[in-house]
Every structure is written in C-alpha cells, then in structure tokens.
Amino acid sequence: MKTYHPLIQxxxxxxxxxxxxxxxxxxxxxPTPVSISTTASYHISxxxxxxxxxxxxxxxxxxxxxxxxxxxxxxxxxxxxxxEGGDSSALAANAEVMASVxxxxxLMPGESSEQVLSYQGEAHLFSFxxxxxxxxxxxxxxxxLDLQSLAVGDSIDLQLPVYDAGTxxxxxxxxxxxxxxxGGEGYNGSRDDKLDVVTMHPGVVSAxxxxxxxxxxxxxxxxxxxxxLTITRQE
Numbered sequence: 001m002k003t004y005h006p007l008i009q010x011x012x013x014x015x016x017x018x019x020x021x022x023x024x025x026x027x028x029x030x031p032t033p034v035s036i037s038t039t040a041s042y043h044i045s046x047x048x049x050x051x052x053x054x055x056x057x058x059x060x061x062x063x064x065x066x067x068x069x070x071x072x073x074x075x076x077x078x079x080x081x082x083x084e085g086g087d088s089s090a091l092a093a094n095a096e097v098m099a100s101v102x103x104x105x106x107l108m109p110g111e112s113s114e115q116v117l118s119y120q121g122e123a124h125l126f127s128f129x130x131x132x133x134x135x136x137x138x139x140x141x142x143x144x145l146d147l148q149s150l151a152v153g154d155s156i157d158l159q160l161p162v163y164d165a166g167t168x169x170x171x172x173x174x175x176x177x178x179x180x181x182x183g184g185e186g187y188n189g190s191r192d193d194k195l196d197v198v199t200m201h202p203g204v205v206s207a208x209x210x211x212x213x214x215x216x217x218x219x220x221x222x223x224x225x226x227x228x229l230t231i232t233r234q235e
Contacts, residue, residue: 041118041235042147046128047228048107052219054179055107055140055227056086058130060115061100062123067143068094069198075165077189079129079198083139083165085178085186086131098123106133116234124148128160128229133179134220137168138201140227147231155232159225164202166195172205172214182215 044060059082061068068091069079078090092100099119107113107130129141140160150156164170168191178186205211208218 038122039118039120039235040124040147040233041116042126043232043234044101044115044117044128045112045230045232046103046107046114046130047112048109048226049228050109050132050222050226052109052181052217053132053134053222053226054109056082056131056133057088057103057105058107058113058128058141059088059092059100059102060117061092061094061097061127062117062119063094063096063098063125063127064121064123065125066094066096067125068127068129068141069143069163069165071163071198071200073198074196075167075198079139079165080137080167080189081187082129083131083137083163084168084188086133087187088129091129118235126231128227130227132162132222132226134177134181134216135179135201135204136170136172136176137165138162138170139165142229145231147233150231150233152233152235155230158229158231160227160229161224162201162203162222162226164195164199166197166199169193169195170202170205172211172216174213174215177215181217181220184215 048055081090082088101115101117103113124147126145126147127143132138140162175184177184204216204221206216207214
C-alpha cells in the first residue's frame with residue numbers, strides 16, 4: 001500500500017482539480033441539447049345512444065389551437081358541409097388540424113365503433129364530430145378538449161349533446177333530410193335559410209307530434225346525450 005507525505009498528498013489533489021477545471025473550460029466538449037418530440041396515441045370508442053338516428057362516419061382530430069366550431073358563432077363552411085350532408089373531409093382539411101381519423105361507416109343506433117388517433121408533436125386539443133343524418137343540420141361532438149394531462153393508461157368518459165349548425169332551417173320536409181327517413185338533399189351551398197349561429201339543438205318535432213309537413217316520426221326524436229365517448233391514452 002502506497003503512502004504519501006502529508007505535504008505531497010494535498011498537492012496531488014490540487015493538481016487533479018486543476019485538470020478537471022481545465023477540461024470543463026473546453027467549449028468543444030459541451031453537449032448539444034437534443035430536441036425530444038412527444039408521441040401520443042389515443043383509443044377512441046363511440047356509442048350511438050339514439051333510437052333511430054344513424055350518425056355519419058365520425059371524425060376525430062388533434063390540433064394545436066382553435067376548434068371546429070363555437071356555440072354562438074357562425075358555422076364555417078366546412079362545418080355546414082358536415083352538418084347538412086355528413087361529409088367531414090373539409091373539416092379534416094382545416095389548417096389547424098394536425099392529425100385526423102374518419103370512421104369508415106355510419107354509426108347505427110345502439111352500435112359502437114373504435115378508432116386510434118396518433119400524432120408525433122405538440123398537438124393536444126381533441127375534437128369529435130358527426131351528423132345526425134335524420135335531421136336537417138344537427139350534429140354531435142365536442143371540440144378543443146385539452147388532453148395534455150391525460151396520462152398513458154388513463155381514460156375519459158364523456159356524454160355528448162346535439163348542436164344545431166344554424167345553416168339550414170329545421171323544416172323536416174320531404175327532400176331535405178339526407179338520412180334513411182327521407183333520402184333527401186344534403187349540403188346545398190346556395191340555400192338561403194341560414195340562422196347563422198351554432199346553438200344547442202331544440203330537437204325533432206315529427207309528424208306524430210303535429211308538424212304535418214315532417215317526414216320524421218316519433219322514433220326519430222332524441223334526447224341528450226346521444227353519444228357516449230371514451231378516450232384512452234395508449235402512448
């Protein structure tokens with residue numbers, strides 16, 4: 001075992017400290033910060049709770065800012081296309097949408113459907129939207145739901161109401177309902193009967209309850225909520 005003179009050992013310690021300080025002063029050895037991108041993946045399950053209101057193939061999106069609609073404000077043309085005809089492609093093409101998945105088929109009453117939505121980046125605002133096709137311009141969904149605090153393995157259960165896009169009068173007349181109750185016209189950009197704002201939907205009246213011009217019946221009525229939605233973070 002080596003031993004050092006009491007004066008030599010402190011000198012060695014000082015020399016070693018000097019070497020460490022010298023190494024630390026070399027800027028070429030400074031590590032370069034690495035940018036880490038966040039990956040998030042969500043499992044989406046939706047169930048149609050209505051009696052006779054098929055839902056158009058639903059759209060789910062992730063975005064960094066903004067939303068797909070705002071209650072009390074005018075619907076975008078993209079929302080009008082969805083709410084009147086069930087076509088979500090224009091909403092999916094919105095510049096604020098970072099990732100989207102559209103279901104492949106209508107969601108029939110009592111049925112459930114599942115999708116997985118993933119994105120690598122900072123998008124954390126979630127939206128879901130679908131049309132009630134046996135109506136003039138009713139849709140269900142939610143927008144701008146912040147998922148930042150949802151940990152991997154955690155779930156959120158939500159109950160979704162029905163909105164009126166305010167883009168078409170709720171006449172319920174023959175030829176104006178695109179769903180199986182009528183097989184009528186969907187989106188019509190030249191139609192001029194807009195109410196101009198998104199609101200909560202007042203509901204279907206139906207011929208059974210006194211609206212003689214309506215092609216809808218008692219079974220086409222709905223009560224909120226119309227969809228049960230479960231979001232589970234997988235990654």
